[in-house]
Amino acid sequence: MKFMRTDDFDYYLPKELIAQTPLEDRSASRLLVLHKKTGKIEHKVFTDVINYLHPGDALVINDTKVIPARIIGEKEDTKAVIELLLLKELTGDSWECLAKPQKRLHVGTIISFGDGSLKARVDELLNDGITHVTLIYDGILMEILERLGTMPLPPYIHEKLENQSMYQTVYAKNYGSAAAPTAGLHFTTELLDEIRNKGIDIIPVTLDVGLGTFRPVQVEDVTKHVMHTESYVMSADAANRLNKARESGHKIFAVGTTSTRVLETNMHKYNKFTPEVNDTSIFIYPGFEFKGIDSLITNFHLPKSTLVMLVSALAGKDNIMHAYKEAVDMKYRFFSFGDAMLILDDEEEK
Numbered sequence: 001m002k003f004m005r006t007d008d009f010d011y012y013l014p015k016e017l018i019a020q021t022p023l024e025d026r027s028a029s030r031l032l033v034l035h036k037k038t039g040k041i042e043h044k045v046f047t048d049v050i051n052y053l054h055p056g057d058a059l060v061i062n063d064t065k066v067i068p069a070r071i072i073g074e075k076e077d078t079k080a081v082i083e084l085l086l087l088k089e090l091t092g093d094s095w096e097c098l099a100k101p102q103k104r105l106h107v108g109t110i111i112s113f114g115d116g117s118l119k120a121r122v123d124e125l126l127n128d129g130i131t132h133v134t135l136i137y138d139g140i141l142m143e144i145l146e147r148l149g150t151m152p153l154p155p156y157i158h159e160k161l162e163n164q165s166m167y168q169t170v171y172a173k174n175y176g177s178a179a180a181p182t183a184g185l186h187f188t189t190e191l192l193d194e195i196r197n198k199g200i201d202i203i204p205v206t207l208d209v210g211l212g213t214f215r216p217v218q219v220e221d222v223t224k225h226v227m228h229t230e231s232y233v234m235s236a237d238a239a240n241r242l243n244k245a246r247e248s249g250h251k252i253f254a255v256g257t258t259s260t261r262v263l264e265t266n267m268h269k270y271n272k273f274t275p276e277v278n279d280t281s282i283f284i285y286p287g288f289e290f291k292g293i294d295s296l297i298t299n300f301h302l303p304k305s306t307l308v309m310l311v312s313a314l315a316g317k318d319n320i321m322h323a324y325k326e327a328v329d330m331k332y333r334f335f336s337f338g339d340a341m342l343i344l345d346d347e348e349e350k
Contacts, residue, residue: 004222019337036315037346055199056250063204065172068149073113099131176208183256227283239273263292285309
């Protein structure tokens with residue numbers, strides 16, 4: 001495997017271009033259209049995305065829902081303040097989480113949240129703040145978290161989110177994510193209705209987004225990076241509709257890198273879309289052969305991140321770096337609450 005430097009995926013980004021709050025109108029963001037074969041760039045608004053979709057095409061969305069997973073409580077014995085960020089349900093009420101400060105915890109510690117309607121017992125302390133706990137409560141956990149928890153916003157967002165629902169897609173359905181599939185945040189129900197009425201098949205898959213999404217690549221050689229694992233669902237209905245689109249010669253547009261990870265994992269395993277519930281640790285970087293998607297609707301990603309590597313694999317690193325430089329020059333808004341990019345298969349051009 002050819003050595004590939006992580007630093008090659010770096011780019012200059014002024015801090016003021018990191019969007020701190022979402023737009024009031026989700027679909028009013030800007031849209032940079034990058035034609036992946038020619039490198040041509042167009043500057044549009046997000047609602048223009050419908051003009052690049054044709055009847056019969058498939059638009060694949062990730063219908064995961066973000067858990068209000070950041071909960072702040074106190075140790076029952078010393079009243080020391082402890083923050084937990086729920087990452088993944090292990091079995092029953094056992095969860096993997098990030099604990100701060102973990103050094104104040106020991107196995108058996110009980111942490112109480114809010115009025116005590118939710119407690120956590122520490123079961124295991126691992127590296128990097130990772131902690132296994134058992135949650136203790138009466139009732140429905142997600143209803144309790146809706147009351148006591150807040151959205152786990154990425155570390156580069158420093159402003160408080162006044163309306164928690166703005167960090168959920170309008171089609172969010174299945175709780176399980178520690179972060180939003182942010183490319184989907186641009187869609188409104190009205191825009192989705194317009195797309196559906198044009199004859200485009202909107203197909204949901206589920207991938208529970210983990211915090212590994214935001215973790216930087218720590219190795220010098222990209223090919224040595226170990227990717228985080230995320231759970232996904234490809235339903236029989238989704239697989240059938242995707243196969244139908246592909247067999248009829250239509251294009252598959254993935255909404256976000258998370259949908260892309262589902263489609264490429266599934267297609268690389270079976271060579272056709274196939275129902276399954278599984279985990280994926282697929283790492284997509286230049287040299288990867290795409291089999292599941294044609295075009296990608298995405299956001300602008302962190303320098304040296306696995307997501308920049310993914311879009312570079314699809315459109316070519318030089319094209320991506322040129323497009324990112326132009327986006328910076330034209331003061332696009334970056335990251336989770338920022339503007340959007342459409343990486344387009346050039347055959348889609350009218």
